[in-house]
Amino acid sequence: MIDKNNIPASIAIIMDGNGRWATNRMLPRVVGHNAGMKSMKKIIEAADDIGVKHLTVYAFSTENWKRSDTEVNGIFKLLVKYIDSDIQELSEKNVKVTIIGDRSRLSDKVNAKIDYALEKTEANTGMQFNIALNYGSRNEILRAVKTLGEEIASGKLSYENIDEDMISSKLYTGEFNIPDPDLVIRTSGEIRLSNFLMWQLAYSEMIFVDDLWPDFTPEKFYETIEEYQNRNRRFGGR
Ligand code: FPP
Numbered sequence: 001m002i003d004k005n006n007i008p009a010s011i012a013i014i015m016d017g018n019g020r021w022a023t024n025r026m027l028p029r030v031v032g033h034n035a036g037m038k039s040m041k042k043i044i045e046a047a048d049d050i051g052v053k054h055l056t057v058y059a060f061s062t063e064n065w066k067r068s069d070t071e072v073n074g075i076f077k078l079l080v081k082y083i084d085s086d087i088q089e090l091s092e093k094n095v096k097v098t099i100i101g102d103r104s105r106l107s108d109k110v111n112a113k114i115d116y117a118l119e120k121t122e123a124n125t126g127m128q129f130n131i132a133l134n135y136g137s138r139n140e141i142l143r144a145v146k147t148l149g150e151e152i153a154s155g156k157l158s159y160e161n162i163d164e165d166m167i168s169s170k171l172y173t174g175e176f177n178i179p180d181p182d183l184v185i186r187t188s189g190e191i192r193l194s195n196f197l198m199w200q201l202a203y204s205e206m207i208f209v210d211d212l213w214p215d216f217t218p219e220k221f222y223e224t225i226e227e228y229q230n231r232n233r234r235f236g237g238r
Contacts (some may be wrong), residue, residue, distance in 0.1 A: 002050060006052050007052060010054040011055050011181060012181040012185070013185045013186075014058045015213040016187050017030050017032075017212030018036035018213050022105060027073050028065050033078055035214035036214050037050070039216055042096055043055075043216065044090075044127075045218070048127045050225070055127060059075070059131050060076075060132070061132075061194065062102070062135065063194075071151070080167075087117050087121070095126050096126045097131065098130045098176040100133075101132050101136075103141065128178065130160065130173075138198075140172055141167075143170075144170035150172055155156065168199070180201070181201060181204045183224070185207050187209050187215075188210070189208065189210040
């Protein structure tokens with residue numbers, strides 16, 4: 001049973017395994033991403049239902065550009081489709097959407113659609129759903145370092161005054177008020193972080209599950225929350 005008084009406020013998910021899910025069925029990889037999007041929708045609802053405050057998903061990494069044009073375009077088409085089909089319902093559920101990552105490499109069409117989603121949900125006060133797009137943790141840290149460097153060069157900041165909170169505030173997660181995740185989940189049996197929120201995950205519980213992302217159901221999601229709660233209970237204070 002999930003303890004409603006100990007729901008992780010901030011959860012991050014590495015939605016891995018869409019490609020293998022499709023290949024196992026001799027289908028194109030994009031079909032796997034489409035199945036992954038359906039899975040993502042169910043998990044958003046499941047997270048919202050139990051009172052998660054921040055759900056951050058890794059949808060496209062800075063390394064994912066190396067994939068075929070068909071696959072890359074397919075993922076962004078799915079994002080546009082997702083916003084078209086779901087933004088109204090998300091907004092009615094008081095969900096606020098944010099994007100973390102470098103949007104400058106995204107097409108004008110995709111950026112316009114993202115702007116629409118952000119504006120539409122800007123004032124919402126319920127769960128914050130954060131989509132990592134063209135996101136890489138090293139790139140995010142580099143960007144923060146450059147911002148601090150600029151502030152030093154302009155005399156606004158003295159290097160001695162840089163502290164951890166200041167670095168956190170210059171990360172995308174700081175800009176969008178996303179607290180460090182209490183829990184990170186990765187599907188598909190791979191045990192690595194793949195350049196996702198490396199600064200922010202310093203103290204997070206990590207749960208790796210074998211299911212491929214399209215097979216990851218709300219029931220399985222709730223099992224990972226129970227596992228998180230058991231770990232917390234076993235190790236005492238938070
Ligand atoms: C990783 O699986 C998944 C991705 C790189 C894309 C994630 C996209 C979605 C879940 C659907 C679209 C949602 C949005 C918001 C655009 P993989 O392809 O690396 O799987 P593999 O390791 O089996 O090849």
